[in-house]
Amino acid sequence: MQNSLAIVIPARLESERLPLKPLIKFAGIPMVIRVAKLCAKTLEPENIYVTTPDNEILETCKEYGVQAIKSSMSARSGTDRLVEFAENYEYSHIVNVQGDELLLTEKCLNKFIFDSRNSTNCTIGVAKISTESEVNKASVVKVAFSGNRLIYASRSAIPNYIYSNSPETYKHTGLYMFTKDSLKHFSSFGEGFLEQIEKVEILRLIENRIPVDIVEVDNYLFTIDTEDDVKLARSILEK
Numbered sequence: 001m002q003n004s005l006a007i008v009i010p011a012r013l014e015s016e017r018l019p020l021k022p023l024i025k026f027a028g029i030p031m032v033i034r035v036a037k038l039c040a041k042t043l044e045p046e047n048i049y050v051t052t053p054d055n056e057i058l059e060t061c062k063e064y065g066v067q068a069i070k071s072s073m074s075a076r077s078g079t080d081r082l083v084e085f086a087e088n089y090e091y092s093h094i095v096n097v098q099g100d101e102l103l104l105t106e107k108c109l110n111k112f113i114f115d116s117r118n119s120t121n122c123t124i125g126v127a128k129i130s131t132e133s134e135v136n137k138a139s140v141v142k143v144a145f146s147g148n149r150l151i152y153a154s155r156s157a158i159p160n161y162i163y164s165n166s167p168e169t170y171k172h173t174g175l176y177m178f179t180k181d182s183l184k185h186f187s188s189f190g191e192g193f194l195e196q197i198e199k200v201e202i203l204r205l206i207e208n209r210i211p212v213d214i215v216e217v218d219n220y221l222f223t224i225d226t227e228d229d230v231k232l233a234r235s236i237l238e239k
Contacts, residue, residue, distance in 0.1 A: 004092040005113070007039045008046045008085050010078030011099035011122040013054045017139060017225050022057055022099045024230060026237055029064075031224065032057060032099045036066045039097055041106045042113065047091075050099070076191075079176075080202045086180055088236075091115070098174025102233055112175045115215040122182035122205060123213040124150065125175030127164040127220035128168060139225035141172035141200050143214070147155045150212040153200045169218075171223070172202070174223050177215075185210050 011032045013023040018024075022032035031051060039048050050061050050068040053075065061068035071081040071115045082096055094115060097104065108125075116123035126143050135157045144151045144159045152158065153172050161167035178186075185205060192207035194200075205212050224233055 005043065005095065006049060006089065006091040006093075007095045007097055008082055009018050009035055009039065009048070009050045009097050009099050010081045010097060010122050011050055011052045011057050012055075013056065018230070019226065020223065022052075023060060024224070025230060026102060026234060027038075030060055031102050033060065033064045033066055034069070035099055035101050035104070036061070036064075036095060038101075038104060039109065050079060051085055053081075077201050079139045079178075079183075079186055082178060083183050083226075086178070086183045094177035094180075096174070096177045096178065098223060100224040102224050103236065104174075104225050105219060108217050108220055109175070111191060112215055112217050113177070116177040116213070117198060119213045120181075121177070121211045121213045122202070123215055124171075124185075124202060125173040125217045125220070126170045126214045127173055127217050129171050131199040134171065134222070135169055139229075140222070143170050143172050145170070145214045148168065148215075150202065150206065150214050152206065153202055154198055170199070175217065175218055176202075182210070 012018050015021045024178055050066055051071045053071050053073050058068050058070060071084055072126055075081045082094055105162060112125045129135055134187050138155045141155060143153045144156050153199055158206045189204055189208050194207050195203040202212060
């Protein structure tokens with residue numbers, strides 16, 4: 001499996017909520033570099049790629065010895081950058097690790113790859129939400145699923161547990177496993193209405209009735225999306 005597997009880390013400087021996010025330093029090291037070095041504990045460095053439209057990120061990766069490729073400016077999303085990657089590299093499976101997954105652990109990444117390795121669909125990692133603040137936070141994408149299939153993803157609190165005594169809410173992590181076919185499906189469709197209003201890329205497949213599998217991961221914390229996330233992550237890393 002490893003010979004046919006790549007980890008790709010999309011990163012860009014333009015972020016609505018946190019500009020220059022990939023290059024924010026934690027203990028002196030840019031976040032995107034920390035993410036790439038974490039991935040290198042799971043897979044050989046030659047199968048790990050940062051993909052970015054920004055020269056500054058390319059130069060930073062070169063400085064730290066991280067493999068990086070330049071994506072086109074026409075790639076609007078991280079998944080669009082993966083589509084470009086799949087067209088130019090011969091990997092049957094591509095794991096997307098978002099460049100803001102600073103607090104991702106090796107154990108969590110390994111479990112996700114192991115549990116999704118046999119899926120013939122796109123697979124996303126989901127994790128239980130443990131705090132009410134995350135439920136109401138727009139930067140946290142909540143998910144509804146049935147069995148091992150994703151039903152919907154939203155920045156609103158879903159599903160509604162008003163009639164249930166045992167609410168369990170899950171969130172979308174920055175972990176995806178794509179097959180070449182699932183990336184072809186993604187690239188063949190335009191941005192749909194739900195994707196546009198939610199700003200959640202995976203809805204492009206859901207809107208076009210393409211199955212998306214889910215894998216639950218444990219000990220997952222949060223992605224870095226806001227200044228408050230940066231402060232909290234620094235306090236966690238210091239501990």
